[in-house]
Amino acid sequence: MTTIDLRRLHIRPGDVREERLDVELEPFVLGGQRYESAPSHLPVEVEISRASGATIFDLQLDVRVTGPCMRCLAFAEIECHVSAREFNDPDAPKADELRSDYVTDDHLDVGAWARDAIALELPEQILCRPDCAGLCPVCGKDLNAEPHEHTEREPDPRWAALEQFRGV
Ligand SMILES: [Zn+2]
Ligand SMILES: [Zn+2]
Incomplete structure (x- = not known):
């Protein structure tokens, strides 16, 4: 689990912090096939800022995912840039969109967030070439x-x- 301890950062309104960390990614299973990220230790950048009580997290990463082509089973790889944003206001009611699911006890779970953000960005069909x-x-x-x-x-x-x- 790769997390950022938010208490350690002491972010005040107006502050912007950049954290870089490596996230270890488990393979993705899509349509019964395994797709791995290369490298498996993926560098992730998280920008953290504060505005009116809420902390804002911006995640950026570039990932290359390899595995079998979904049509012909030959080697396929796709590259995608992923950017995602989360808000967290500890005073907001539970399940509110200002309460990030990835923040628990002042720790941002970058590993889980990066994995979910990549899964959302992956195309429905991973192909060796678009016209396979x-x-x-x-x-x-x-x-x-x-x-x-x-x-x-x-x-x-x-x-x-x-x-x-x-x-x-
Ligand atoms: Zn035939
Ligand atoms: Zn193919």
Whole structure:
């Protein structure tokens, strides 16, 4: 668990603090496949400021996630920049949006927040390339390497003969 002890920072209204820390990320499981962040120790930047009773947290990170392409299972990687903001006012009622879920006993849980923020940013489909053709649903071959179609039935030889005849 990677946290920031907010009491240690003594932030007063008008103050802005920048904290940099490394968060260790567990792999993400999407559609039954594992996607790992590289590096697994991810540098995260959190800017902390205060305004009228509430503390404002701004998180920034860049992550590279690698795993199997969701269409053809080849290697896929995506890079994304993640930025997120949380507010915390300890006097706000519970479940209020000014009460951050990531603050407990004056500790900001940067690890959990970074992980959730990345999960929100990941595309629904992680692909080796945007136009990946995927695997053939009939024979299972990679359609990127061997583009092909299966006709529903083998063509009738009499038909082929007729085509030939018409072509002349
Ligand atoms: Zn693919
Ligand atoms: Zn096929």
